Amino acid sequence: MTDKVSRFLRDVMPATPCLVVDVDRVAENYGRLKAALPLAQIYYAVKANPAEPILGRLVGLGSSFDAASWEEVQACLRAGAEPSAISFGNTVKKESAIKAAYEAGVRMFAFDSEAELKKLARSAPGAKVYCRILVGNVGAEWPLSKKFGCEVEMAKELMVQANEMGLDAFGISFHVGSQQTRTAAYEAAIAKVGLLFTDLKTAGVNVRMINLGGGYPVRYRTEVPEIGEIGDVIMGAMVEAFGNALPEMVIEPGRFMVGDAGVLSSEVVLVSRKEKDDPVRWVYLDIGRFGGLAETEGEAIKYAFRTPHDGGEEGPVTIAGPTCDSTDTLYEKSNYRLPLALDCGDRVELLATGAYVTTYASQAFNGFTPLAEHYI
Numbered sequence: 001m002t003d004k005v006s007r008f009l010r011d012v013m014p015a016t017p018c019l020v021v022d023v024d025r026v027a028e029n030y031g032r033l034k035a036a037l038p039l040a041q042i043y044y045a046v047k048a049n050p051a052e053p054i055l056g057r058l059v060g061l062g063s064s065f066d067a068a069s070w071e072e073v074q075a076c077l078r079a080g081a082e083p084s085a086i087s088f089g090n091t092v093k094k095e096s097a098i099k100a101a102y103e104a105g106v107r108m109f110a111f112d113s114e115a116e117l118k119k120l121a122r123s124a125p126g127a128k129v130y131c132r133i134l135v136g137n138v139g140a141e142w143p144l145s146k147k148f149g150c151e152v153e154m155a156k157e158l159m160v161q162a163n164e165m166g167l168d169a170f171g172i173s174f175h176v177g178s179q180q181t182r183t184a185a186y187e188a189a190i191a192k193v194g195l196l197f198t199d200l201k202t203a204g205v206n207v208r209m210i211n212l213g214g215g216y217p218v219r220y221r222t223e224v225p226e227i228g229e230i231g232d233v234i235m236g237a238m239v240e241a242f243g244n245a246l247p248e249m250v251i252e253p254g255r256f257m258v259g260d261a262g263v264l265s266s267e268v269v270l271v272s273r274k275e276k277d278d279p280v281r282w283v284y285l286d287i288g289r290f291g292g293l294a295e296t297e298g299e300a301i302k303y304a305f306r307t308p309h310d311g312g313e314e315g316p317v318t319i320a321g322p323t324c325d326s327t328d329t330l331y332e333k334s335n336y337r338l339p340l341a342l343d344c345g346d347r348v349e350l351l352a353t354g355a356y357v358t359t360y361a362s363q364a365f366n367g368f369t370p371l372a373e374h375y376i
């Protein structure tokens, strides 16, 4: 938690549940990423947190943007981004959304199928397009391995077809899975793209951009590779795959840019046991799966907690949200322990919650007020 967030929580005591984001920290993360991968153009993955103060700050820093929908494209434009700095990165787009983005000046689009290419050829003629390929996601705590991307052989055919349709088949992208904890995932994916580039050039395609996607991890409960180390591994793999004829490099960080800038403040609503002597206490918070903590699904993302009793004796807990849906249980199997002194009414903080929380929050499931947001 940054000093600024800590002071804000202490002095303002905002009503819970709320997310407090230190926008200066987002700017620092942009700088750290730029230092780790100076040759790459950063396209912030807007989906991680589309709040205007974040987009506006990143525009000022010279960032580009990866938008998943026409609505996200509009949010970037409203924040002052040039259309030329926006990539429409979802491979599944309504044709009306493609058309609207193209008319607004967006010229860079992702695809992974022939049907999507046809839409692009019709509604974004002459645009730069890049094909997403499937790559291994082992090591990712929030994998994205199946839904998007196509096999390399198909990518080759589609890139040739894209040119024939009058589009500019200029790049290849992949995503190694979000919260990727193994640098080897990037190495394997880059090697795959290197071979594909050779094939495409032989087939006469003027391919010249590699989009390394997101995946750069945030520290939750356990250590993750440092961004400098990830940058070194990526550059090593790039030189191995492309020699000194490096293509244009694009990265699409989401979690890394905003994750550790945010802290969620929550109130303990109830501490109870299912039997008198049960060692496991149930801790019910005023935030849960439907309040925005969607990535606790399958206990995939394990947030760290801070309580007013830290340092005191701890015991095992199951942690749940406030709604009457039993899937609104955050952690049952991940060996969470919280202080025995924890009681109803205590305020607890969930750390590094700046990414993939606010926009997952439901409107008012069970009548609970949606998560409040403070950007400081």
Ligand SMILES: Cc1ncc(COP(=O)(O)O)c(C=O)c1O
Residues within 6 Å of the ligand: 045, 048, 066, 089, 090, 144, 175, 177, 178, 179, 213, 214, 215, 216, 252, 253, 254, 255, 256
């Ligand atoms: C196309 C694309 N790019 C980038 C990202 C951001 O990934 P991350 O938050 O792991 O950096 C995502 C996440 O879903 C994505 O789908």
